[in-house]
Amino acid sequence: MSYWFPRLYDHLMGPLEQKKFRRIREKLIGKAKGKVLEIGSGTGINFPLYDQADQVVAIEPEPLMLKQSLNRIRQAKIPIEVIEAGGEQLPFADHVFDTVVVTLVLCTIPNPLKALQEIRRVCKVDGQILLFEHVKIDHQVLGSLQDWLTPVWKRLCDGCCLNRDTIHYIKEAGFKIHSIEKYYKGIFITIEARNQYY
Ligand SMILES: C[S@@+](CC[C@H](N)C(=O)[O-])C[C@H]1O[C@@H](n2cnc3c(N)ncnc32)[C@H](O)[C@@H]1O
Incomplete structure (x- = not known):
């Protein structure tokens, strides 16, 4: 990870978060129930929004992001623990979480299919x-345009790809998609999927 990205992340995202993303996150995170795993929790922006879950275990590979997220644990309504780990190799037993939350992460994870399989x-x-x-x-x-911009964007924003076909990966990993909501002409989406076996 670059030197500046984790240090500037909250400042750069602040206006977008307050004006646009807050209500999207509130609606989505309010659906998280039971024992929750959050992948790539970053600076912990979702932590204060959990109100239906029993507990949250979050993983985040970047130590500086993780450190910043500890402040937001104090604002949370439920117990939250953050572990330093990456999404492609999760340090947990099989079938232990009721809900898994992933926000603005599959664009950055080097191997999104492996992370979804995990x-x-x-x-x-x-x-x-x-x-x-x-x-x-x-x-x-x-x-x-997204394809064209991605190589530069990826270098500036720590591996973030503008052109990921995330729905394809979710299906390929074997999840059953229940609903998709599109925002801002479909550049942003929320998805609810289930871990159903056929
Ligand atoms: C754009 S930030 C999003 C942070 C937060 N989830 C949010 O909604 O604001 C992307 C996050 O993915 C994390 N990340 C990068 N590679 C990862 C990996 N292999 N596994 C899990 N998280 C990863 C980064 O450290 C960073 O915190």
């Missing part, structure tokens, strides 16, 4: 996965 392993059968991600837009010109 999420499926640790999520209970019929458990839910709640996602808020930016994805490749279903529009020829804008989609090509």
